Amino acid sequence: MRIFAIGDLHLSQSADKPMDVFGEIWLNHIQRLQCAWQDTILEDDWVLIPGDISWAMQLDAALPDLQLISELPGKKMLLRGNHDYWWSSLAKVRSVLPPEMHALQNDSLSLGVVTVCGARGWNCPSATGFSDADEKIYSRELQRLELSLKSAAVDTGKLLMMHFPPFNERGQNTEFTKMIEQYQVETVVYAHLHGQGQKTAFEGERNGVRYVFVASDYLRFQPKFIM
Helix, strand or coil, rough: EEEEEEECCECCCCCCCCHHHCCHHCCHHHHHHHHHHHHHHCCEEEEECCCEECCCCCCHHHHHHHHHHCCCCCCEEECCCCCCCCCHHHHHHHHHCCCCEECCCCCEECCCEEEEEEECCCEEEEEEECCCHHHHHHHHHHHHHHHHHCCCCCEEEEEECCCCCCCCCCCCCCCCHHHHCCCCEEEEEEEECCHHHHHCCCCCCCCEEEEEEEEECCCCCCCCCCC
């Protein structure tokens, strides 16, 4: 078994949302993603998808996008992003997923030698435009992150999947990173950033934790090998 990750698929099989309006990097991105995935992923592999999966507004409208993902090789683990409006409740999402797909939301899934935890995260304090409303969501997401980490098996390594980066745009430590270190997470994968924002993405090791940035346009739609 191998684990890969790629986030921000931004699929739109039932929505009129062409991604190439955001730049040439997005031209034919679905076809490029499918080709790279099929060339890389084996049936026993896991692919982590940390959010912004579909532009659909309702679960029924997201089904074609979920079907597209299900037809690709490997097993998939999904996490909600800030644009996944179709993800209304975890129970409803899980009810429509095929056996090879699993949804995480403030909980975890053991894969044997490693447990994958999942929490969305949010904009961090001291980020540009951080507001009182952001502070409330940030505090709530901290609680949800702890729920996810507490649910992990104690005798395995921990791999955390987040949608938002756990840092602010200057790469400063936050309550997210403190909690990640407290619970001895080994690897964090995250996405969310696009365009100029990708220049602020941190990759590498910090205080014993490895951080990997996996937004699909940054990866040129090639799933990233994690472990």
